[in-house]
Amino acid sequence: MTLVELMVAISIIAIIMSGLALSIGVDYKAVALSRARQVAESVANKRIEELRDVDYSSMSLATQPVHSTDPTSPDYYVSTNGVNYDVTGTGQNEVLKVDTTNGGVQHLESPVTIGTTVVDVYEYVTWVDDPSIAGTQNLKRLSVVVQYHTIPTLGGSKMFRESQVFSPGTVSLGASATTTTSSSTTTTTSATTTTTTTSSGGCGSFSVAGSSGASGGYTASTTVTITMALTGCGSAIANFSNDGGTTWGADVTYSASPTVAWTLTSGNGTKTISGRERNGSSGTIFSMTSQSLILDTTVPTTPGSFAKSASCSGSTRNVTLSWSAATDTYLVGYHVYRSTDGVTWVLLGSTASQSYADSTSKSLTSVRYYVTAYDSAGNNSSASSTITFAKNQCS
Numbered sequence: 213m214t215l216v217e218l219m220v221a222i223s224i225i226a227i228i229m230s231g232l233a234l235s236i237g238v239d240y241k242a243v244a245l246s247r248a249r250q251v252a253e254s255v256a257n258k259r260i261e262e263l264r265d266v267d268y269s270s271m272s273l274a275t276q277p278v279h280s281t282d283p284t285s286p287d288y289y290v291s292t293n294g295v296n297y298d299v300t301g302t303g304q305n306e307v308l309k310v311d312t313t314n315g316g317v318q319h320l321e322s323p324v325t326i327g328t329t330v331v332d333v334y335e336y337v338t339w340v341d342d343p344s345i346a347g348t349q350n351l352k353r354l355s356v357v358v359q360y361h362t363i364p365t366l367g368g369s370k371m372f373r374e375s376q377v378f379s380p381g382t383v384s385l386g387a388s389a390t391t392t393t394s395s396s397t398t399t400t401t402s403a404t405t406t407t408t409t410t411s412s413g414g415c416g417s418f419s420v421a422g423s424s425g426a427s428g429g430y431t432a433s434t435t436v437t438i439t440m441a442l443t444g445c446g447s448a449i450a451n452f453s454n455d456g457g458t459t460w461g462a463d464v465t466y467s468a469s470p471t472v473a474w475t476l477t478s479g480n481g482t483k484t485i486s487g488r489e490r491n492g493s494s495g496t497i498f499s500m501t502s503q504s505l506i507l508d509t510t511v512p513t514t515p516g517s518f519a520k521s522a523s524c525s526g527s528t529r530n531v532t533l534s535w536s537a538a539t540d541t542y543l544v545g546y547h548v549y550r551s552t553d554g555v556t557w558v559l560l561g562s563t564a565s566q567s568y569a570d571s572t573s574k575s576l577t578s579v580r581y582y583v584t585a586y587d588s589a590g591n592n593s594s595a596s597s598t599i600t601f602a603k604n605q606c607s
Contacts, residue, residue: 251329252358252372259333259356260376263317268380269456269486270316271352272309273337276481276541277319286334286357286371293542293588295429295506297336299355299375306338307429309352309504310482314455317354332359339504340377352378380499416442416466418450418487420474420503425590429505430542432589434476436505442466442489449493450500453486457499460488476507483507512540512585512593515566520581520599524606529574531581531601534567538585538593547592551580562586577603 263271276294280287289298296305315337322332333356340351355375418440422431442448448466453459454477464472466489476483487500517536522529533548545564551557552572560570560581572579579601585593 248329248360249370249372251326252331252360252370253374255324255326255331255333256356256358256372256374259335260354260374263335263354263356266316267456268352268378269458270311270314271337271354271378272311272315272482272484273317273319273335274312274315275319276310276312277308277336284359284371286332286359290336295542297338297355299336299338299353299373301373306340306353307504308482309337309339309484311484312481313477313479329360333357334359354378380502416440416448416489417500418452418503420485420505422505423590427544427588427590430587430589431476431505431507432509432591434478434507436474436476437471438474438485438487439471440464440466440489441470447492448489449491449495450487450489453488454483455486456484456502457486457488463493480508480510481506506542506589508542508587508589508591510540510587511591512538512543512587514538514594515546515583515585515596518583518596518599520601522601522605522607524574524604527573527575529572529579529601529606531570531572531579532567533570533581533583533599535583535596537566540585540587540591540593542588544586544588547584547586549582549584549595552576552578554578554580557582572601574604574606576601 277287277290277297278294279290279292282288289301290308291297291305295307297308298305317335317337319336320332320334323330324333325331336355336357338353338355340353353375354377355373358372360370360372418438421437421439422429423433423436426432438452440448440450442450450464450466451460451462452464452472452474453461461474474485476485482504483506484502484504486502488497489500490497515535515538517534519534520531521534522531524530535546538546545562546566546568547562548560548568548570549557550560550570550572561568568583570581581599582595582597584595
């Protein structure tokens with residue numbers, strides 16, 4: 213009986229020690245996770261404070277972020293075309309502000325080692341459209357996302373988010389707000405201002421249109437059209453700038469024409485035009501809300517592997533065309549063209565997919581097809597190879 217009691221006692225002690233060891237391990241992981249999060253928060257706060265010194269006109273990303281397919285990466289929240297960024301991870305998309313020439317904010321710092329914690333620091337600058345302020349893209353949001361890795365616990369990478377909204381000193385901002393988007397991600401939005409030499413107020417705004425065929429916010433040409441709306445300004449005179457107001461273009465008299473051709477700086481990327489206006493030559497100078505668009509002069513690659521399949525039903529020939537994908541940063545889709553005489557080509561239709569269906573009379577002497585790729589700026593690729601169907605051909 214004594215031996216049995218001894219074995220039972222040893223078993224009980226072993227169970228207790230195992231539980232104690234497990235509890236210590238869990239507590240250690242929790243402490244390590246908390247410390248790593250504190251490091252991430254400290255890094256984010258430090259970067260926000262450092263970037264306060266960046267001039268408002270230079271508050272842009274120096275490089276273009278690229279969408280990541282890894283959901284644990286902060287770049288997962290960059291849109292596939294690189295235009296937008298989800299600032300909270302919950303669908304709050306804002307337009308990225310990128311200036312590869314004058315941008316003063318680096319997108320990625322990696323790795324950054326703080327003690328025993330290794331982090332990656334991602335930075336994003338986006339336009340904020342405040343509904344209480346006239347116009348669009350009137351504020352800038354700086355978001356810092358710190359991804360920390362050396363965490364002795366199960367699960368994906370952890371991210372800490374923090375952001376601040378900046379103004380050019382010509383508008384009033386509302387109260388700050390803080391929201392928690394997940395147990396490991398905090399988004400902080402608070403108000404701060406930088407200053408400019410122009411005054412608030414004024415009596416108008418302006419908009420910018422890109423090249424023909426471009427979607428809103430894009431242009432394939434450095435020459436764009438500025439349209440002013442300076443009602444009630446009397447003898448309004450406006451000036452525009454490509455460098456945030458460091459240098460200004462010649463006077464533009466609004467009464468002479470509400471539109472003016474403007475030349476952007478060269479080089480693909482986001483271009484921001486600043487504007488100011490005054491009532492007469494000696495009037496008080498007022499700033500207008502700046503406007504941005506993306507210059508893209510790169511033509512998409514030509515769709516390849518152009519192929520066909522066909523079948524006939526009575527006098528009708530049903531055709532399915534397919535091709536391999538073209539590549540382009542801002543690719544939208546494909547234009548499909550058809551000719552029934554080998555001379556005149558018409559746009560049959562456009563599609564975002566890599567196939568297109570068409571039906572014609574099989575009695576036509578010849579039917580030809582080709583496809584091109586096009587992007588948001590209106591750039592079109594070279595034509596693919598040509599597919600031809602002879603009279604009564606059904607395969």
